[in-house]
Amino acid sequence: MPKIFRALGAMSGTSMDGIDLALLETDGRGLLKFGPTASFAFSDADRALLRAAVAAARNLNRRDERPGPLAEAESLITQRHLEAVATFLRDEDISPAAIDLIGFHGQTVLHRPEQGLTVQLGDGALFARRAGIDVVYDMRAADLERGGQGAPLVPVYHAALAESCGFGAPMLFVNIGGVANVTFCAPGAAPLACDVGPGNALLDDLMLARAGRAMDADGAAARAGRVDEAALAALLAHPWFARKPPKSLDRNAFDPAPVAGLSLEDAAATLCAFTAAGIVSADAFVPAPPQMIVLCGGGARNPALVEAISARAPCPVRRAENFGWDSQAIEAQAFAYLAARSAKGLPLTFPGTTGVREPATGGKLAWAG
Ligand SMILES: Nc1ncnc2c1ncn2[C@@H]1O[C@H](COP(=O)(O)OP(=O)(O)OP(=O)(O)O)[C@@H](O)[C@H]1O
Numbered sequence: 001m002p003k004i005f006r007a008l009g010a011m012s013g014t015s016m017d018g019i020d021l022a023l024l025e026t027d028g029r030g031l032l033k034f035g036p037t038a039s040f041a042f043s044d045a046d047r048a049l050l051r052a053a054v055a056a057a058r059n060l061n062r063r064d065e066r067p068g069p070l071a072e073a074e075s076l077i078t079q080r081h082l083e084a085v086a087t088f089l090r091d092e093d094i095s096p097a098a099i100d101l102i103g104f105h106g107q108t109v110l111h112r113p114e115q116g117l118t119v120q121l122g123d124g125a126l127f128a129r130r131a132g133i134d135v136v137y138d139m140r141a142a143d144l145e146r147g148g149q150g151a152p153l154v155p156v157y158h159a160a161l162a163e164s165c166g167f168g169a170p171m172l173f174v175n176i177g178g179v180a181n182v183t184f185c186a187p188g189a190a191p192l193a194c195d196v197g198p199g200n201a202l203l204d205d206l207m208l209a210r211a212g213r214a215m216d217a218d219g220a221a222a223r224a225g226r227v228d229e230a231a232l233a234a235l236l237a238h239p240w241f242a243r244k245p246p247k248s249l250d251r252n253a254f255d256p257a258p259v260a261g262l263s264l265e266d267a268a269a270t271l272c273a274f275t276a277a278g279i280v281s282a283d284a285f286v287p288a289p290p291q292m293i294v295l296c297g298g299g300a301r302n303p304a305l306v307e308a309i310s311a312r313a314p315c316p317v318r319r320a321e322n323f324g325w326d327s328q329a330i331e332a333q334a335f336a337y338l339a340a341r342s343a344k345g346l347p348l349t350f351p352g353t354t355g356v357r358e359p360a361t362g363g364k365l366a367w368a369g
């Protein structure tokens with residue numbers, strides 16, 4: 001009988017909007033039994049500290065350095081995760097002893113795979129001791145050490161979802177977080193994946209800078225604006241789009257200067273179109289046309305973005321909810337799944353997902369004590 005883990009995935013992504021938690025019972029292979037999920041938003045003060053940490057991280061040369069606001073931001077991330085897990089377990093009436101593992105992503109503040117550098121804030125050992133639950137963390141480092149990009153990590157979970165739904169034809173999972181990444185899943189084949197371009201980060205940054213809001217809620221600004229084709233062409237001229245996978249992105253890889261002179265609405269519409277065009281450009285790298293695009297991540301909740309993707313896509317576009325999945329929880333579930341795989345020594349990444357030399361496991365295990 002294979003060991004079945006009751007694992008709690010914890011994701012705080014590059015959008016810096018908060019922490020998603022999801023419980024998953026899994027053998028780390030095909031068995032996926034979904035449990036409760038919850039989201040915990042960061043306060044404005046938390047976000048400001050995380051933004052300062054991302055800015056300070058630009059000067060890092062080593063992944064264990066924590067100058068300036070980085071040390072405080074790391075404490076904040078660990079503390080907010082402890083609070084989130086405590087609240088979640090209390091609300092769901094689950095004892096820590098009933099959880100086998102936490103899969104802890106941490107907060108990415110820098111991602112420069114070409115320099116072998118990816119930095120996720122969060123103290124896995126402290127998290128495990130205080131939560132009283134074993135924690136698997138630092139899941140990107142081993143991949144980078146073996147020649148991979150260290151991202152994306154979620155594809156192995158997308159592949160498990162694709163397998164479980166029995167669609168029977170190639171599907172393209174599109175995860176729209178701060179950055180957008182895709183996984184091409186064809187029945188019986190190993191997943192192919194890469195980051196494709198911006199997700200929500202440019203749009204979130206625009207809204208914060210010009211309207212003092214964290215996001216373009218329900219795509220209202222973008223829907224009121226018009227795409228500026230010249231600005232869009234300038235954005236899409238970035239050499240990133242011609243590069244072949246494997247490839248992965250830092251949150252701040254793109255310069256939004258081409259939309260600086262546009263009205264808020266036109267800038268939002270143009271950035272939406274930019275994200276959509278980046279996603280659809282993944283078409284050039286897949287071995288067969290996908291028959292279905294499945295949208296997940298927070299960007300799937302932005303109707304302006306969904307419309308922009310649907311208008312450009314070569315096949316039907318559906319939200320994860322159409323398949324009975326929870327688009328907001330998929331990343332957190334993925335980190336629960338990855339933690340179970342890590343504990344079993346199974347690969348997290350593959351040559352076709354990160355460019356790692358051979359399928360590689362990863363993650364560090366911190367004992368509860
Ligand atoms: N109702 C909504 N309307 C518009 N945008 C939304 C809505 N809900 C969520 N979003 C967008 O989704 C973002 C959060 O996405 P998500 O939680 O997937 O990001 P993340 O976990 O940081 O991802 P990643 O690590 O993949 O970058 C928000 O910052 C916002 O841009």
Ligand SMILES: CC(=O)N[C@H]1[C@@H]2OC[C@@H](O2)[C@@H](O)[C@@H]1O[C@H](C)C(=O)O
Pocket residue numbers: 013014108110111118150151152153154155177178179180181195248249331
């Ligand atoms: C380095 C890093 O944290 N990358 C994130 C980011 O957000 C989306 C995309 O860029 C993806 O590469 C990754 O997140 C998801 C969870 C992943 O690794 O699959």
